[in-house]
Amino acid sequence: MTTTLIEPEDPPAATPVPINAPKRRWRPSTGIELGLATLYLSFVVIIPLAAVIWRGLGLGWSGFWAAINTPEARYALVLTVVASGIVAIVNAVMGTLIAWVIVRDDFPGKRVLDTLIDLPFALPTIVAGLVLLALYGPDSPIHVTLAYTQPGVVVALLFVTLPFVVRTVQPVLLELDQDMEQAAASLGASRTTIFRRVILPNLVPGILAGTALSFARALSEYGSTVLISGNLPMKTQVASVNIYNQIQNDNPGGAAAVSTLLLVVALIVLVLLTLIQRWAVRRG
Amino acid sequence: MAEARSVGLPPTQSRWAFRLIALVYLAFLLIIPVGLIFWRTFENGIGPVWDALTSPDSVHAFQVTLIVAGTAVVLNTAFGLIASLLIVRHEFRGKSIFNKLIDLPLAVSPVVVGLALILVYGRNTSIGTWLGAHGINVIFALPGMIIATCFVSLPLVVRELVPVLEEVGDEQEQAAATLGASPFQIFRRITLPAIRWGLAYGVVLTLARSLGEFGAVAVVSGRIVGQTQTATLLVEQSFENFDTGKAYSVAFALAAVAILALLLMTFLRPRSDR
Numbered sequence: 001m002t003t004t005l006i007e008p009e010d011p012p013a014a015t016p017v018p019i020n021a022p023k024r025r026w027r028p029s030t031g032i033e034l035g036l037a038t039l040y041l042s043f044v045v046i047i048p049l050a051a052v053i054w055r056g057l058g059l060g061w062s063g064f065w066a067a068i069n070t071p072e073a074r075y076a077l078v079l080t081v082v083a084s085g086i087v088a089i090v091n092a093v094m095g096t097l098i099a100w101v102i103v104r105d106d107f108p109g110k111r112v113l114d115t116l117i118d119l120p121f122a123l124p125t126i127v128a129g130l131v132l133l134a135l136y137g138p139d140s141p142i143h144v145t146l147a148y149t150q151p152g153v154v155v156a157l158l159f160v161t162l163p164f165v166v167r168t169v170q171p172v173l174l175e176l177d178q179d180m181e182q183a184a185a186s187l188g189a190s191r192t193t194i195f196r197r198v199i200l201p202n203l204v205p206g207i208l209a210g211t212a213l214s215f216a217r218a219l220s221e222y223g224s225t226v227l228i229s230g231n232l233p234m235k236t237q238v239a240s241v242n243i244y245n246q247i248q249n250d251n252p253g254g255a256a257a258v259s260t261l262l263l264v265v266a267l268i269v270l271v272l273l274t275l276i277q278r279w280a281v282r283r284g
Numbered sequence: 285m286a287e288a289r290s291v292g293l294p295p296t297q298s299r300w301a302f303r304l305i306a307l308v309y310l311a312f313l314l315i316i317p318v319g320l321i322f323w324r325t326f327e328n329g330i331g332p333v334w335d336a337l338t339s340p341d342s343v344h345a346f347q348v349t350l351i352v353a354g355t356a357v358v359l360n361t362a363f364g365l366i367a368s369l370l371i372v373r374h375e376f377r378g379k380s381i382f383n384k385l386i387d388l389p390l391a392v393s394p395v396v397v398g399l400a401l402i403l404v405y406g407r408n409t410s411i412g413t414w415l416g417a418h419g420i421n422v423i424f425a426l427p428g429m430i431i432a433t434c435f436v437s438l439p440l441v442v443r444e445l446v447p448v449l450e451e452v453g454d455e456q457e458q459a460a461a462t463l464g465a466s467p468f469q470i471f472r473r474i475t476l477p478a479i480r481w482g483l484a485y486g487v488v489l490t491l492a493r494s495l496g497e498f499g500a501v502a503v504v505s506g507r508i509v510g511q512t513q514t515a516t517l518l519v520e521q522s523f524e525n526f527d528t529g530k531a532y533s534v535a536f537a538l539a540a541v542a543i544l545a546l547l548l549m550t551f552l553r554p555r556s557d558r
Contacts, residue, residue: 030370030374030376033366033369033370034370034374034376036366037363037366037367037370037382038382040359040363041363041367041382041385041386041438043431044431044434044435044438045385045388045389045435045438046385047404048397048400048401048403048404048405048435049388049392049396049400051400051403051404052396052399052400052403055403094306094309097302097305097306098306098309098310100302100306101302101303101306101307105299105302105303107303113307113310115546115547115550116310116314116315117310118546118549118550119314119318119542119543119546120314121492122492122496122542122543122545122546122549123318123496123538123539123542124495124496124497124498124516124519124535124538124539124542125496125498125499125516126496126498126516126519126520126535127321127496127516127519127535127538127539127542130321130519130523130531130532130535131317131318131320131321131535131539132317134317134320134321134324135312135316135317135320136317141320155313158313159313159314159317162313162314191298216390216391217390219393220391220392220393220394220396221393222393222394222395222498222499223394223498223499223516226498226520227520227523239393240393240394240395240396240499241395243393243395243396243399244395244398244499244502244503247395247398247399247402247503252399252402252403255399256399256403259393259395259396259399259400262393262396263391263392263396266391266392266393267391269391270387270388270391
């Protein structure tokens with residue numbers, strides 16, 4: 001409990017109690033704080049994002065369609081969605097397996113491994129790209145060259161999304177009551193049955209939440225794919241890189257249209273995520 | 285065979301298989317690549333690395349990165365404290381929307397962030413023109429880079445503080461209020477000490493994210509060498525210019541900071557979770 005962190009020798013200031021102390025529950029003041037927080041949120045997040053959507057939809061329906069239907073933009077969007085889908089599926093499987101190994105298995109170096117899982121979140125994305133090029137670049141020491149290829153893009157996305165599923169499944173697995181598994185085993189259930197009927201149903205909300213998060217992140221990823229993709233339009237160019245190029249080519253309208261579509265997909269994923277979480281809470 | 289009977293661990297065979305698959309996957313995705321970059325950086329000894337890191341453009345890039353990340357951390361920490369207190373301790377209209385909007389930056393591509401800021405604060409916009417007339421350039425200058433960094437790291441402090449504040453409860457704050465403490469006294473003496481580890485964790489996360497921001501800053505900075513070039517931009521530029529020695533050296537410095545942040549986080553984590 002964090003409450004215990006309050007030092008006992010640090011009591012509130014001993015101001016005498018006012019005689020006409022208010023009877024109602026004390027509340028910190030709201031007005032100014034709420035105003036400041038909303039103002040900050042507006043100028044940093046809300047107004048800029050609204051401007052993107054405004055600009056994108058401002059092209060009109062046919063203009064918007066034309067902007068996202070150029071061969072390059074369409075290719076980039078399809079590649080992004082397909083690559084993110086592959087990344088989400090691989091993460092669902094490998095993330096669950098890694099979480100399982102970290103929680104249920106025991107071997108030397110396990111704690112270090114547990115810490116290292118978070119490294120992709122802490123590492124700058126451009127460094128992540130450089131790191132992958134060191135192993136899978138043109139002068140690969142293991143002679144596997146993924147640079148400037150679509151698998152290279154997928155590997156970069158797998159790198160940056162690695163922690164999501166692991167970190168959503170791990171706590172569930174830790175708290176999972178092993179009595180149920182033992183009961184199932186004593187009733188003669190096979191290990192596959194126990195996993196499928198007892199363990200997996202408990203993990204599903206966590207796996208889905210982590211998968212949705214990694215899908216959303218993969219959709220929007222930019223930095224890690226820049227170096228390894230080589231930015232080849234119609235081959236390895238993902239949506240974010242396409243947007244970047246359109247900004248550089250002074251085509252903010254086209255960039256805004258592709259951005260709007262990307263934002264909409266991300267929002268759908270976030271809504272799905274909220275629904276998954278509600279469903280998980282209802283199931284207890 | 286005793287192991288095979290205990291339910292906690294799968295039978296030895298499949299346990300080894302799972303362990304092997306997990307370790308090979310992590311080795312080829314994470315451990316070997318990261319290890320390799322350390323090796324590549326120091327291939328020719330420590331001298332060239334030091335020279336690359338102390339060259340004028342590197343030093344300048346680190347300075348810009350520190351200014352941008354430092355300002356963003358201060359702003360987002362202040363916002364995080366205020367917003368999380370509002371969310372946990374208050375009821376107000378639109379609270380659930382306010383709460384959801386804070387999470388939004390996590391789902392937005394950094395490049396879209398850059399575009400969004402150009403569309404609002406760029407030189408051809410009404411806000412940009414007005415600010416420009418008052419001598420403030422946002423885009424292709426530090427203010428834009430700071431706003432971009434604030435955007436991408438905005439939810440991190442709030443998301444750490446909300447659960448901590450919920451767990452702490454407000455009994456002590458209520459007690460202090462009944463004893464006549466002012467809101468500021470309550471915050472400084474009761475709330476802040478109770479949430480300090482969660483706050484520290486959120487600040488480290490924000491700092492790591494801010495130091496490493498690339499896409500949003502790449503768009504709004506205009507990448508003016510010697511002016512708005514941050515460390516991450518320098519990594520890319522050096523790599524594109526075939527100056528791989530410098531790219532690796534700066535990337536190594538950034539990776540070292542990231543690993544340091546990671547260690548700090550594992551140190552802070554159990555405290556804030558207890």
